[in-house]
Amino acid sequence: MTIEIEQHSVQLSSIAVSDTHGEDSPYFAGWKAYDEDPYNESNNPSGVIQMGLAENQVSFDLLEKYVEQHSEASDWGKKNGISTFRENALFQDYHGLETFRKAMASFMEKIRGGRAKFDPARVVLTAGATAANELLTFILANPGDALLIPTPYYPGFDRDLRWRTGVKIVPVHCDSTTDFRITPQALEEAYNKAQAQNIKVRGVLMTNPSNPLGAAIEQSVLEEILDFVTRKNIHLISDEIYSGSVFSSNEFVSVAEILHARNYKDAERVHIVYSLSKDLGLPGFRVGTIYSYNDKVVTTARRMSSFSLVSSQTQHLLASMLSDTKFTENYIKTNRERLRKRNDFIIEGLRKCGIECLKGNAGLFCWMNLSPFLDAPTREGELSIWNSFLHEVKLNISPGSSCHCSEPGWFRVCFANMSQQTLEVALKRIHDFMEKRRMQRCPLSSN
Amino acid sequence: MGLSSNNRNLLSKMATNDGHGENSPYFDGWKAYDSNPFHPTNNPHGVIQMGLAENQLCFDLIEEWLKGHPEASICTSEGVDEFKETALFQDYHGLAAFRNAVAKFMGRVRGNKVTFDPDNIVMSGGATGAAETISFCLADPGDAFLVPSPYYPGFDRDFCWRTGVQLVPVVRESSNNFTLTITALEAAYKKAQYAGLKVKGVLINNPSNPLGTTLNRETLRSIVRFINEKSIHLVSDEIYAATVFSQPDFVSISEILEEEVDCNKNLVHILYSLSKDMGLPGFRVGIIYSYNKEVVSCARKMSSFGLVSTQTQHLIASMLSDNDFVERYIAESAKRLALRHTTITRGLAQFGIGSLKSNAGLFFWMDLRKLMKEPTFEEEMKLWRVIINEVKLNVSPGSSFHCSEPGWFRVCFANMDNETVEVALRRIRTFVLQSKEAETPVKTHRWRNNLRLSFSSLRCEESMMTPRVLTPHSPIPHSPLVRAV
Numbered sequence: 001m002t003i004e005i006e007q008h009s010v011q012l013s014s015i016a017v018s019d020t021h022g023e024d025s026p027y028f029a030g031w032k033a034y035d036e037d038p039y040n041e042s043n044n045p046s047g048v049i050q051m052g053l054a055e056n057q058v059s060f061d062l063l064e065k066y067v068e069q070h071s072e073a074s075d076w077g078k079k080n081g082i083s084t085f086r087e088n089a090l091f092q093d094y095h096g097l098e099t100f101r102k103a104m105a106s107f108m109e110k111i112r113g114g115r116a117k118f119d120p121a122r123v124v125l126t127a128g129a130t131a132a133n134e135l136l137t138f139i140l141a142n143p144g145d146a147l148l149i150p151t152p153y154y155p156g157f158d159r160d161l162r163w164r165t166g167v168k169i170v171p172v173h174c175d176s177t178t179d180f181r182i183t184p185q186a187l188e189e190a191y192n193k194a195q196a197q198n199i200k201v202r203g204v205l206m207t208n209p210s211n212p213l214g215a216a217i218e219q220s221v222l223e224e225i226l227d228f229v230t231r232k233n234i235h236l237i238s239d240e241i242y243s244g245s246v247f248s249s250n251e252f253v254s255v256a257e258i259l260h261a262r263n264y265k266d267a268e269r270v271h272i273v274y275s276l277s278k279d280l281g282l283p284g285f286r287v288g289t290i291y292s293y294n295d296k297v298v299t300t301a302r303r304m305s306s307f308s309l310v311s312s313q314t315q316h317l318l319a320s321m322l323s324d325t326k327f328t329e330n331y332i333k334t335n336r337e338r339l340r341k342r343n344d345f346i347i348e349g350l351r352k353c354g355i356e357c358l359k360g361n362a363g364l365f366c367w368m369n370l371s372p373f374l375d376a377p378t379r380e381g382e383l384s385i386w387n388s389f390l391h392e393v394k395l396n397i398s399p400g401s402s403c404h405c406s407e408p409g410w411f412r413v414c415f416a417n418m419s420q421q422t423l424e425v426a427l428k429r430i431h432d433f434m435e436k437r438r439m440q441r442c443p444l445s446s447n
Numbered sequence: 448m449g450l451s452s453n454n455r456n457l458l459s460k461m462a463t464n465d466g467h468g469e470n471s472p473y474f475d476g477w478k479a480y481d482s483n484p485f486h487p488t489n490n491p492h493g494v495i496q497m498g499l500a501e502n503q504l505c506f507d508l509i510e511e512w513l514k515g516h517p518e519a520s521i522c523t524s525e526g527v528d529e530f531k532e533t534a535l536f537q538d539y540h541g542l543a544a545f546r547n548a549v550a551k552f553m554g555r556v557r558g559n560k561v562t563f564d565p566d567n568i569v570m571s572g573g574a575t576g577a578a579e580t581i582s583f584c585l586a587d588p589g590d591a592f593l594v595p596s597p598y599y600p601g602f603d604r605d606f607c608w609r610t611g612v613q614l615v616p617v618v619r620e621s622s623n624n625f626t627l628t629i630t631a632l633e634a635a636y637k638k639a640q641y642a643g644l645k646v647k648g649v650l651i652n653n654p655s656n657p658l659g660t661t662l663n664r665e666t667l668r669s670i671v672r673f674i675n676e677k678s679i680h681l682v683s684d685e686i687y688a689a690t691v692f693s694q695p696d697f698v699s700i701s702e703i704l705e706e707e708v709d710c711n712k713n714l715v716h717i718l719y720s721l722s723k724d725m726g727l728p729g730f731r732v733g734i735i736y737s738y739n740k741e742v743v744s745c746a747r748k749m750s751s752f753g754l755v756s757t758q759t760q761h762l763i764a765s766m767l768s769d770n771d772f773v774e775r776y777i778a779e780s781a782k783r784l785a786l787r788h789t790t791i792t793r794g795l796a797q798f799g800i801g802s803l804k805s806n807a808g809l810f811f812w813m814d815l816r817k818l819m820k821e822p823t824f825e826e827e828m829k830l831w832r833v834i835i836n837e838v839k840l841n842v843s844p845g846s847s848f849h850c851s852e853p854g855w856f857r858v859c860f861a862n863m864d865n866e867t868v869e870v871a872l873r874r875i876r877t878f879v880l881q882s883k884e885a886e887t888p889v890k891t892h893r894w895r896n897n898l899r900l901s902f903s904s905l906r907c908e909e910s911m912m913t914p915r916v917l918t919p920h921s922p923i924p925h926s927p928l929v930r931a932v
Contacts, residue, residue, distance in 0.1 A: 010678050010679065010680065010711075010713065010714055012584055012585060012741060012742065012745065013583060013584055013585055013586050013587050013590075013647075014587050015583055015584070015587075016583070016584045016585070016741070016742070016745040021745075021748045021749075023748065055535060057531075057535070060530075060531045060534075063530070063531075063534070064527055064530055064531065067521075067522045067527055067530060068524060068527055071522070071523070073522055074520050074522030074523065076510065076513060083506060083510055085506070085509070085510055085513065086503070086506045086510070088729055089506070089509075089726065089727045089728070089729050089730060090501060090503070090726070090728060090729055091728075091729040092573075092722075092728040092729050092731075127572055127731070127752070127753050127754060127756075128751075128754065130751050130752055131572075131752045131753060134752055138459060138461055138462070138609055139458055139459055139461070139462040140457075140458060140459060140462070141459055142459045142460055142461075143588075145459075159748075159751075160751075160752075164583055164609070164749070164752075202459075233457070234457075235457070269457075277537075281534065281535065282534045282535075283534075283535060283536075283537040284533055284534050284535055284536045284537050284756065284757030284758070285534060285756045285757060285758055286537075286754050286755075286756050286757075287756075296458060296462070297458065297462070300458070300462045300467070303467040303469065304467075304609070306572075306573075306575050306604075307572050307573075307575055307576045307579050307605075307609075307752070307753055308572040308576060308752055308753040309572060309573065309731050310731075310756070311729065311730050311731050311755065311756035311758065311759040312729030312730060312731075313729070313730055313756065313758060313759050313762065314756040314758050314759065317522060317758065
C-alpha cells in the first residue's frame, strides 16, 4: 500500500518565481515556432526561417582556415619541461591569461582602427557579454536604483540588468522623427521621470553600434551623452559588442576615442562592454569583457568574475588567434565587407517589396519599417502583422515592441545567420506576401 | 579626479563591502608564497604551497587520452568539422552529449549505485557559480542557510555576496572528531530563528573541505529527516566525490534519496564540478543537479550568466563518454591520492603530529593544538605565521574555515610532486625537533629572536589585517580567492 506523502512545495526565492527572466515575451514565442518547424534548404524548404537570431555566420571559413593552419593554437606541448595542458587546465586566476588579455586589448584597438588604446590591465574577462552587463549593474547600482537605456534596446537587457540585481530600467525614448537618435531632451526627460518617482539613476547604458537599429551612434551624440552623464555625475556603460560589425571602419566612433580626445578627464565613470560573440561569431565560447577606466570597478569586477570566468582552454585558443596580426586584420576587413554586402542586398530586396529600413551602417540586422502596412498604429497592429510574418510568410523576425520601441511597426530582421541562398528565399517570401497583400487591399491597383 | 574622491557613493554597496572575502588574514600566507615560491632547483628554500586544493596527480592519464583522441578538440584536423556548429551553439541546455556524459560520470563516481537524469543537469561558471546560483534560486536577501563548520571560506562569498543571503554555522567539535550531530543542527536552527532569520536550507559539503571526511549513511538520513521536518532545502556540495581514497565508501545524498521514500525530493540539490575530481579548474565546469523541476528551470535560465564554453563541453563530452578511460581514471586517482595521503600523514605522525582520520579530499586536517601555548585564535595566528615565515609552508589556519576551536590547519597534498612532499616533511621534522629542544610547546621568545620581521604582536596584527589593495597594475597570479579555490 503506498502512502501518499503530501508534497509541500517549499517556496523558492522571489527571484525564482518572478518573470523578470523575460522568457514569456513574444520575442521567444517566435523561437518556439522556429524550433517546431525549422527551415532547411533540402529537408524542409517550407519551414520557418530564423531571422530573429543575431548571429554572425558569414566569416566562419576564415576561422576554420586559421584553426586548421595553426595547430599550435590547440596543441599541448611542453614548455620548460612542464606540460602546457596541465598549466592551462589548472589556471583559474581571475586576471585571465596575460596573453589573452593582451590579445583582446589589441583586437579591440584594431577594430577601432588604432584610434583608441586599450590597456590589458584594465581588461576583465567574463563568460559572455550577458555576464559582463549583469556584473557591471551589480557594481554600479543598488537594488531599486535605475539605469537609463535608449529605446529600442536589446530585449535581453530586461533580464541581464534587472533580474537578479533588482535594478530598474528607465527607457530613454527615441523615435523615427529623429531617426531614433538619442537626444539630450530625451535623456533629461527620462532622468526627471525617474527622479519624480524617487528612483535614483546610476547611469546610462547605450549599445554602440545599436541593437536593434543596426547603426553606429554619431560622434556629436556621443559627446552629448558623455556631457549628460558628467553633469549628472552618473556612469556610462557603452556596450560595443557590434563594434567589429560596422561596415566601414571610419563610421564607428567608440567612446574610448572621445575620452582620449578629452585627455581622459572624468573617464572613471565610463565602462565598455565587449564580446567575441558577434564580431567573431563565437557565442558558444562565452568570451566577454569589461573594460573600465575606473580602478575600483576593475578590481571589483575581477573579483565578481569568479562566478563567470572564461574557460582557460578557450582563452588559450583565442590568445593565439587574436595575437596573429595578419589574421585579425584580414578578418576584420573581410568580415566588414561581407556584412556590408549582405546589408546592401537585403535593403535593396526589401525596397523592391516597397519596404523601407532605417539607414544603417552596422550590425547583423536591419531595422525594418512596416508601420505603413499596419491595420492600426498600435502594438496590437504590430503584433498582428508579426503573426502574419511568422505563420504565413514563415519568417521569425523581432517586433519592435519586444525591444521597447515607442512607435509600433518597426521590426529587427537578422541577415547574417544564414546562407545567401536562404536570404534570397526569405526575400522572395516577403515579396510574395507583400504582393498578395497589395492585391487583397487594392485589387484594382496596377502597381 | 572627481569620481575617485567619491567612489564610495558612486559604486553600489555590494561593490564597496567586504563580501568578496579577500580581506581576511588568510591571504598573507599567499603573499609569502607569491613573493618567494618554492622551486626544487631555482629556489629550494622558498615557501611550499600547501594551501591550494588542486589535484595534480593524474594529468598524465588525461594527457595520454588527449593524444589518442584528437577529435575531442574542435581545432585539430580530426575535429575541425564540428568547429562552426560548436562555436555557434549557445543554448543554455548545453550540448546533449555533454549533459549525458556528465550524468554518466556522476553515476560512475558513485559506484553506479545511482543514476542521474541528464535533463536535470544545469551548467554553471564552476562550482563557484553553482553555489551562487542555487542560493539565488532558493533564498531571498536576509534568508539563511545552515552550514556545518569548519567549512570552505569561499562559501561566504558564493552564497552571500551578491545574494544578500546569510550563512549560520553549525558547530562541529574535535571532541567527537568533528562529526555533524542533529543536536548541533537543531541548536543552529533555533539560534537563527531567535535572531529573526528565516532558514531556507542546510548546506553540506560531502566529502568535506577542510576535514577530508565523508558523512555516513546514518548522519545523512538524519539530515534528510531534519530538512523534511522543517520543510527546508538541502544543498549537497559533492565536488570532492571522486577523491574518496579509502574506507568508508562515499555515500552521496542521491543514494539516500533512492532509499528514503519519505523524503520530499523537491528539497534536494547537488552541486558538482570537474575542478577537483579531474583537476580541471581552469575549464570552469560547474554543475547544479536538482530533483526539483522548478529549480532546474530557474537555474538553467540563470546559467546564461555562466555557461560552460562549448569548446570545453565538446572536449569533456568526448572524454567522459569513454567508459574505459573513466573507470581507469577514477580507480587510479583514488590509488594515488591514498598513497600521497598515507605518505604525508604517516610522515607527520612519526614526529608526533596528528591529524583527523580522513578518507577523502586533496588535503588533511592537521592537529597542532599541542604546539600552542594557549588554546586561543591569537596563538593559532602566531603559530601560523611561524609556519609560513620559518618553516616556509603555506598551510591554511582553521580560523579561516570558521573552525570553533583553535589549533587546526588544513594541509593540501595533491598539488605537488613527491620530491616536494619530502622537502615539506623534512622541514616539519626540523621544526618539531627544534620545538622539542626548547622544552616549552611554543617558545615565542625564541621565535621572536629568529623572526626576520621583528615587530610587536599588536603591530603585526595591524599590518596583516590591512585590506590588500588589488590594483589592475599589480596582478597577483596565485592569490587565493583570485582563484575560486
